Amino acid sequence: MSDLSQSPLPLSHLRVLDLSRVRAGPTCVKFFGDFGADVIKIERTDGGGDPMGDNRHSSDYVNAQRNKRGMTLDLKRPEGVAVLKELVKTADILVENFRPDVKFRLGIDYESLAAVNPRLIYTSISAFGESGPYRTRPGFDLIAQGMGGLMWLTGYEDRGPLRVGISPADLCAGIFAAMGTFIALVERERSGKGQWVQTNLLSSQIMMLDYQAMSWLMDGRIPQQRGNDHPQIVPTGVYQSLDGFFTLSTVGNDSYLRLCDALDAPELASDPRFADARLRERNRDAMNIAINAATIRRTSAEWVDILNRAGVPAGPIYKLDEMFEDPQVKESGIVQPIEHPELGEVKVLGQPITLSRTPAQFRRAPPALGEHTSQILAEAGFPAEAIAELAAAGVV
Structure with missing residues (x-):
């Protein structure tokens, strides 16, 4: 045998x-x-x-x-x-x-x-x-x-x-x-x-395709290309920092308000264009411009640390050599x-x-x-x- x-x-x-x-x-x-x-x-x-x-x-x-x-x-x-x-x-x-x-x-x-x-x-x-x-x-x-x-x-x-x-x-x-x-x-x-x-x-x-397919099967809507943005959840995507780019994701108003606070951008929290999820999706371009204006002030590593401590998921965008050096990847x-x-x-x-x-x-x-x-x-x-x-x- x-x-x-x-x-x-x-x-x-x-x-x-x-x-x-x-x-x-x-x-x-x-x-x-x-x-x-x-x-x-x-x-x-x-x-x-x-x-x-x-x-x-x-x-x-x-x-x-x-x-x-x-x-x-x-x-x-x-x-x-x-x-x-x-x-x-x-x-x-x-x-x-x-x-x-x-x-x-x-x-x-x-x-x-x-x-x-x-x-x-x-x-x-x-x-x-x-x-x-x-x-x-x-x-x-x-x-x-x-x-x-x-x-x-x-x-x-x-x-x-x-x-x-x-x-x-x-x-x-x-x-x-x-x-x-x-x-x-x-x-x-x-x-x-x-x-x-x-x-x-x-x-x-x-x-x-999961939820993208369901957009057509149940809602009759053909999803379009959104680049780095999530098709439905805004803001979620890639944002510019002082030294490159990083990712962040919000789900729901509580998460969005935590983001505004962490960015030290109270005007985003009070802007009527971004008052709820539907409005944020409708005005995603204006929202992304406003967020990038805030995130450009610090490095990606700083934002990843600040946002995660605030309870907003955020992460770096690694090349593969950087990814395999990450301590969590090594631990996995x-x-x-x-x-x-x-x-x-x-x-x-x-x-x-x-x-x-x-x-x-x-x-x-x-x-x-x-x-x-x-x-x-x-x-x-x-x-x-x-x-x-x-x-x-x-x-x-």
Whole structure:
């Protein structure tokens, strides 16, 4: 068995077959690997098909692919599919993000694999969903940002749509996929049966619009780009200081009055244009000009201190090097070391989830291509001669 079989980690009893690539799938699988599951990364025999895998020593790849064992398998050949079905017999979860038509063409769709193991949780992440007119379209995060409404909401009205600086559709789809898989695992405890879990980049992106989407669905209002301003809560946004910029946020009249007091600007509290939330939203431009006139007098660090002591949420705007030096970020444990056989000790992003008894562990750097193929096949019951034959034939 794997070296996790006696692990006290909470998911050490689970085995995950990871057929996913790029970002959404690995984001899902990280939750399982970090909390102890035996994750088996299955790749093409030539190592291709995943642009992130072009540089297996890149920071992005190391962070995405940690805590896995690795094997190669040619799923375009019947012998490779037969090997996968043997692995499925002892698997709890399979995660894939092929285009919907590909898995059916290969014969590794949910129904085919559930026939081998009815307890299997089969998790699919696609660009647009498993049905509908766009099901076979290729799609990446940027496409989902545009189609999912996010780019229309991001930036300034006079400058056109703007891409968000991370990959939110990928990341949210991965998180939702993990959540759906955990729900299916809990349900399996009652029914004894697996099921097909599905999510996609487009739906995940739309879900994350939250109150912005509801502005249209219930209120019939199409939200517009607001730059750094909150679309509804004013004042909330980015303000200028003596040495740069900082953020602040108010909710409700009490919070707004505390802000006026902290800014030493009683005229803002008495100005009839800003008397309530609706008026402040209507007159947001005048309000922002007035606040900036007050905040320009002190540094960002001074305002962050003054406002937080006054009970008004405020914070700095960090570059990434500054962010990782913040004492609260250090305290959070979001950065974790991992030992890489070639790079030495490197730092990766940890988990934002803390468990008091069984926290996540960062045990293993990404595997080399096919590093654990023989070990995994032996655990699945393949004799050494059969493994050698599969390797000689290029199946693994």
